[in-house]
Amino acid sequence: xxxxxxxxxxxCAEGRAANLPCNHSTISGNEYVYWYRQIxxxxxxxxxxxxxxxxxxxxxxxxxxxxxxSSTLILPHATLRDTAVYYCIVGVTTLGRLYFGRGTQLxxxx
Amino acid sequence: DVKVTQSSxxxxxxxxxxxxxxxxxxxxxxNMFWYRQDPGLGLRLIYFSYDxxxxxxxxxxxxxxVSREKKERFSLILESASTNQTSMYLCATMLGTSxxxxxxxxxxxxxxxxxxxx
Numbered sequence: 744x745x746x747x748x749x750x751x752x753x754x755c756a757e758g759r760a761a762n763l764p765c766n767h768s769t770i771s772g773n774e775y776v777y778w779y780r781q782i783x784x785x786x787x788x789x790x791x792x793x794x795x796x797x798x799x800x801x802x803x804x805x806x807x808x809x810x811x812x813s814s815t816l817i818l819p820h821a822t823l824r825d826t827a828v829y830y831c832i833v834g835v836t837t838l839g840r841l842y843f844g845r846g847t848q849l850x851x852x853x
Numbered sequence: 854d855v856k857v858t859q860s861s862x863x864x865x866x867x868x869x870x871x872x873x874x875x876x877x878x879x880x881x882x883x884n885m886f887w888y889r890q891d892p893g894l895g896l897r898l899i900y901f902s903y904d905x906x907x908x909x910x911x912x913x914x915x916x917x918x919v920s921r922e923k924k925e926r927f928s929l930i931l932e933s934a935s936t937n938q939t940s941m942y943l944c945a946t947m948l949g950t951s952x953x954x955x956x957x958x959x960x961x962x963x964x965x966x967x968x969x970x971x
Contacts, residue, residue, distance in 0.1 A: 779960070785965075787945075789960060842895075845893070845895055
């Protein structure tokens with residue numbers, strides 16, 4: 744059930760900001776936007792989530808457009824260790840269903 | 854830190870064998886999940902559980918069953934393994950909250966169990 748659209752791959756220079764876009768034009772009013780990442784051979788790792796307002800934590804910032812149809816995950820100073828597949832997910836946890844699509848492969852180069 | 858431990862990192866089994874994948878968490882989370890991950894298909898939810906002895910089907914429950922006899926342990930069972938169940942299996946937990954969300958949305962994953970069925 745593809746509720747989000749992400750570019751399959753992106754790259755970024757080390758030390759620069761990585762801006763990962765996500766389209767979710769059919770998002771419902773009660774659905775949150777979640778971001779996870781998966782480093783090769785590891786389980787996915789939670790990054791951040793939000794409903795309407797922009798959010799920031801120690802890992803990243805999440806910018807959600809006013810109409811909530813798209814969002815951007817920002818890694819302010821990308822490092823080589825940020826190379827991973829990044830998943831943008833919309834959903835409500837009530838049914839435990841957070842659909843992980845194919846994500847964006849972010850490659851950070853030196 | 855939340856620790857989610859999966860019993861085996863790599864398993865090789867034969868077609869028709871019964872397979873148990875164990876997952877143990879140490880953070881008292883109410884919700885536990887089993888996913889499988891396959892190239893090109895992403896993560897797909899097999900089963901989940903909101904509480905002890907409680908289970909609900911995910912999107913691909915066929916060929917699998919689960920057991921949650923204790924809060925910290927969630928087991929995935931393949932009654933008769935088949936080659937199309939060769940996959941990476943990921944266990945995850947989530948802290949429970951009140952209705953309607955029932956969970957924070959923050960999943961904590963184990964390192965995965967790579968199962969090969971010959």
